[in-house]
Amino acid sequence: MRAVEFQEYGGPEVLRPVTAELPEPGPGQVSIDVAYTGVNFVDLKARAEGYRVPALPHVPGVEVSGRVRALGAGVTGLAVGQEVMALPPSGAYAEVVVAEATAVFPVPAGLDLRTAATLPAVLPTAYALVHTVGRLQPGESVLVQGAAGGIGTAVGQLARAAGAGAVYGVVSSAAKAAHAKSHGYDEVFVGGFREPVRDATGGRGLDLVLDPVGGDTLRAGLASLAVFGRLVSFGNASGAEPWSVGPPELSPHGVSVSGFSILSLAAEAPDALRRLAQQAFARAADGTVTLPVTAEFALADAAEAHRLLGGRSSTGKLLLRVAD
Template identity: 65%
Template sequence: MRAIQFDEIGGPEVLKVTEVPVPEPGPGEVTVDVAYAGVNFADTKARATGYRVPSLPFRPGLEIAGRIRAVGAGVVGLAPGEQVAALTPEGGYAEVVATPASFVFALPDGVPLRVGATLPTVLPTAHALLHEVGRLRAGETVLIQGAAGGVGLVAGQLARLGGAGGVYGVVSREEKVAEALKYGYDEVFVGDGFAEGVRAATGGRGVDLVLDPVGGDTLRRGLEALALFGRLVSFGNASGAEAWQAGQPELYPRGLSVAGFSILTLAQTEPEALRALAERSFALVAQGQVVLPITAEFPLGEADEAHRLMETRTTTGKLLLSLG
């Protein structure tokens, strides 16, 4: 079968189509004939910096949709031929993928495979950030970094569904503002001046909850944008900055809180919690309450082009690889 892997850390050109053996499911595993694979920022970071790469060669890819090919010993509730979406700790850019059964979710009726490939990382992440970790309450205000990206577009909609009193976003480019505004946002700010924009939009109060995948100085500005007793949830470090620290000087005066979340870590440590998140959030897509636009699709052999496009930071929504 064909798979994408890289033998060295580097630019998109290190991604190569390789012939590899078709995997067989081990105990507790499922193999999936992949129809679509999601392309994520974490994939580009793995290729460019070695993020979460234990050894080389390495196959990127964190999420897929397709049909179950075979199930391993001990797997219950899943059967060959079933349409599923799945997390793949690695190796999703391949025609057949083996992954733990606890990472595999039956697609709700009416959700096509193409849409299914957008769900495994984005939907549970956005839901957890707002409700489980961020503990959003009706009437509260939210600020979401990366508002035009996959998580950002979904989080804007979920915040609105959750009764938020104000939903504000931050994007890196002016041309992304209009796209974000279609998906639940009241106002979208561009670039590093968002803290001042938030203060103006909230009458000087600030927001109750900030969601931050950027880290570094952006995270510190997010703390400045919080209201009294506000919460910030970190779920990435796209800036590549040194690990941040927040302590008494930043948190004590206004009773601020900082929390963190990683969907991949949750999948490995609390798979049943992940399944509950997936079921709740996938249902919203099946019901038509949440949508995630697919803005570009590439054949498997053009994974390098998908990475090039993502690294321009001009994209919105979701990028996919098609293997059908």
């Protein structure tokens, strides 16, 4: 089968098309003939830094849509040929991928495989950030870093649907600001945000901050919280040292900090993943959330997709087209 792998860490140029052996599902697993693969920042971190890479060579990718090829022993509730979307731990840049059955979901009625490929990692993450971990209440304010990306695009729509009093975003360019404003955001700040947030909230601060950046950006978000505010860290795009906070930062205003990773949840709490995913996918099926595909590449052109995403100029969702 065709696949794209890297044999060393580095820039997009280390991604190479290869011919690989067909993977077979083990007990509790499902193999999938891939139609589309989502391109995510975690793929770039795997390629550049070895994030979640057990060994080299490595086929990246954690988000696919396609059709069930084969079922491993003990798998029920799915059928060969059924249209599904899945969250494999890796290996999605290929014509066939194997995933745990607990991370394979039927495509909701009314959605095609192209749309379905935008959902498995992004939408449950966004739903958890707004509802499950972030616990956003009607009337509260929320600020989202990376508001024009896939997760940010979904969060803006979910927060608006949840009755947020104000939805603020942070992006790196005016073009990204325009994209975010068309997907649920009231105001979008380009670059720095502490002073604009203070002005926008009348000095009160924010009820909820969602941060995939880490480092100084996370600390600025923490300092921007209102009394009893919450911050959710869901990534470390800055590459900074892991954050740590304690009573000096939290106690004076009763704020809290939590973390979230959809891949860790899939590995450690698959039942919780399924409950979360079902709630999240319902928001796509009923039209609450739409994730625009802004760029699509052939599988062999995965390096170009990484260049676009890594250049921080993209908006919405990027896909690899795997099936002809």
